[in-house]
Amino acid sequence: MFSRRQQIEIKSGDQLQLMRQAGLVVARTLQQVVGVAAHGVTTGELNEVAHDSLREQGATPSFLGYHGFPAVICTSVNDEVVHGIPGTRILEEGDLLSVDCGAIVDGWHGDAAVSLIVGTGSAAVAELSSVTERALWAGLGMARVGARLSDISHAIEEVVRAAGPFGIVEEYVGHGIGSSMHMSPSIPNFGSPGRGPVLRPGMALAVEPMVTMGSADVGVLSDGWTVVTEDHRWAAHWEHTVAVTEEGPWVLTALDEVRL
Numbered sequence: 001m002f003s004r005r006q007q008i009e010i011k012s013g014d015q016l017q018l019m020r021q022a023g024l025v026v027a028r029t030l031q032q033v034v035g036v037a038a039h040g041v042t043t044g045e046l047n048e049v050a051h052d053s054l055r056e057q058g059a060t061p062s063f064l065g066y067h068g069f070p071a072v073i074c075t076s077v078n079d080e081v082v083h084g085i086p087g088t089r090i091l092e093e094g095d096l097l098s099v100d101c102g103a104i105v106d107g108w109h110g111d112a113a114v115s116l117i118v119g120t121g122s123a124a125v126a127e128l129s130s131v132t133e134r135a136l137w138a139g140l141g142m143a144r145v146g147a148r149l150s151d152i153s154h155a156i157e158e159v160v161r162a163a164g165p166f167g168i169v170e171e172y173v174g175h176g177i178g179s180s181m182h183m184s185p186s187i188p189n190f191g192s193p194g195r196g197p198v199l200r201p202g203m204a205l206a207v208e209p210m211v212t213m214g215s216a217d218v219g220v221l222s223d224g225w226t227v228v229t230e231d232h233r234w235a236a237h238w239e240h241t242v243a244v245t246e247e248g249p250w251v252l253t254a255l256d257e258v259r260l
């Protein structure tokens with residue numbers, strides 16, 4: 001998995017500051033989308049909110065037109081894992097919605113995702129989202145100088161496995177990020193620790209566990225984008241972009257200044 005020796009882009013301090021600006025744009029946009037996601041709202045309306053937010057902040061959407069993707073956010077509901085296309089779907093009470101957003105500022109990317117329950121949902125669904133978010137933060141905490149890449153993967157898997165019989169999606173993974181949205185290295189959400197590249201200052205990584213309530217097997221709908229669980233049980237997705245710095249992991253897509 002790590003056998004291809006692709007270079008991992010190293011950012012200067014100034015470049016990381018631009019990535020922080022992109023990350024803040026993403027964080028504010030997700031905050032706005034979360035604020036309006038409610039019963040009766042369509043996913044297409046959420047996309048408009050996100051598009052307006054990016055425009056007002058002078059940022060370019062990373063997703064719009066990416067390999068032909070037709071929107072500025074991904075909205076993935078219930079058994080949809082990632083890459084759902086916003087449209088006419090009306091959110092209903094208890095739905096589990098994940099919103100994924102990417103923005104470009106001066107050529108530098110930020111990428112983050114949140115999951116939320118529309119109104120009040122079941123305790124089991126809340127636990128699924130909570131486990132996925134906790135797994136994300138465990139992974140982010142390993143984005144330290146001198147750690148190995150798979151230490152992040154392992155930390156994520158440990159949290160999920162300890163929490164119960166959840167599935168970890170394997171076909172889709174986290175990624176390096178910077179002057180492009182998707183760069184080397186790939187970051188699986190499972191695996192043994194102590195493998196892969198040694199993390200160095202100036203690396204930036206998008207860490208994004210995708211966790212299901214059942215089997216981890218997924219497929220793609222006929223729209224060519226939407227990834228769904230094969231057993232149609234529900235899935236959560238959380239993501240942050242983190243920079244590896246001498247001062248520790250710097251969460252570039254957090255609304256507040258977060259250094260772990």
Ligand code: MG
Pocket residue numbers: 100101102111112113208239
């Ligand atoms: Mg994303």
Ligand code: MG
Pocket residue numbers: 111112174175206208239
């Ligand atoms: Mg990503």
